[in-house]
Amino acid sequence: xxxPRVSAxxxxxLTARKHARExxxxxxxxxxxDGLVRxxxxxxxxxxxxxxxxxxxxPGQAVALVGPSGAGKSTLLHIAGLLExxxxxxxxxxxxxxxxxxxxxxxxxRRVEMGFVYQFHQLLPEFSALENVxxxxxxxxxxxxxxxxxxxxxxxxLGLSERLEHRPAQLSGGEQQRTAIARAxxxxxxxxxxxxxxxxxxxxTAEHVFEALLHLIHTTGVAALxxxxxxxxxxxxxxxLRLEAGxxxxxxxxxxx
Ligand SMILES: Nc1ncnc2c1ncn2[C@@H]1O[C@H](COP(=O)(O)OP(=O)(O)OP(=O)(O)O)[C@@H](O)[C@H]1O
Ligand SMILES: [Mg+2]
Numbered sequence: 001x002x003x004p005r006v007s008a009x010x011x012x013x014l015t016a017r018k019h020a021r022e023x024x025x026x027x028x029x030x031x032x033x034d035g036l037v038r039x040x041x042x043x044x045x046x047x048x049x050x051x052x053x054x055x056x057x058x059p060g061q062a063v064a065l066v067g068p069s070g071a072g073k074s075t076l077l078h079i080a081g082l083l084e085x086x087x088x089x090x091x092x093x094x095x096x097x098x099x100x101x102x103x104x105x106x107x108x109x110r111r112v113e114m115g116f117v118y119q120f121h122q123l124l125p126e127f128s129a130l131e132n133v134x135x136x137x138x139x140x141x142x143x144x145x146x147x148x149x150x151x152x153x154x155x156x157x158l159g160l161s162e163r164l165e166h167r168p169a170q171l172s173g174g175e176q177q178r179t180a181i182a183r184a185x186x187x188x189x190x191x192x193x194x195x196x197x198x199x200x201x202x203x204x205t206a207e208h209v210f211e212a213l214l215h216l217i218h219t220t221g222v223a224a225l226x227x228x229x230x231x232x233x234x235x236x237x238x239x240x241l242r243l244e245a246g247x248x249x250x251x252x253x254x255x256x257x
């Protein structure tokens with residue numbers, strides 16, 4: 001006869017697992033790309049970059065976007081980030097279809113729900129690390145004190161507590177990139193889009209910046225789509241998507257066919 005305590009624990013575990021599955025299946029994607037098509041015209045030449053790219057990305061997922069140079073990774077990120085519009089297809093952010101939105105609404109979704117990290121950090125050179133992380137919050141209407149607290153907390157998590165007053169030129173490349181990550185997360189977005197965030201760094205620094213980014217994704221539950229040429233880093237994310245002939249293909253983990 002099984003110990004009733006064991007049965008009770010087993011039951012509890014099964015219920016918890018069922019609940020987790022339900023949450024997972026009902027979870028709304030932070031980002032849904034649906035049938036994105038985009039071509040560029042260069043004189044008489046036409047380049048079909050995206051030919052029906054689709055994917056769902058759930059909260060808390062770190063998703064790598066890989067593919068050779070020119071495959072369309074940046075194009076896809078610009079469209080997902082509502083900076084450009086596709087020829088057809090839909091970008092759905094937290095359940096809202098942004099495809100038909102006007103400029104003002106797109107800007108609002110971008111400011112409120114998204115954070116961006118670029119290969120070249122694009123920090124404001126005349127402001128300190130702390131101020132760079134405060135600025136997007138001030139634009140959103142937070143008080144200076146609140147913005148400074150949040151900026152200090154984020155920069156601290158990223159190991160930059162001793163660099164708050166440094167301007168970008170007084171920071172190393174990796175420190176600048178970590179500041180850019182803190183800035184992207186400053187308004188607690190639901191989605192992070194990053195275009196080769198470690199592409200400009202030496203392998204050692206890239207590793208540290210990547211670890212910090214991954215840690216933040218998993219602890220905050222933000223969803224992230226991260227273009228990278230580094231397959232070692234890509235494989236450590238939750239999923240890897242390859243842009244192949246204009247479509248997104250899920251790359252299976254090593255050893256799984
Ligand atoms: N504004 C534009 N006008 C014309 N062609 C463009 C434009 N933007 C991108 N392209 C073309 O679209 C293709 C995809 O470019 P994209 O920058 O998205 O590639 P990528 O995958 O990000 O490459 P990389 O790994 O080198 O950054 C390229 O062939 C590029 O030349
Ligand atoms: Mg690119």
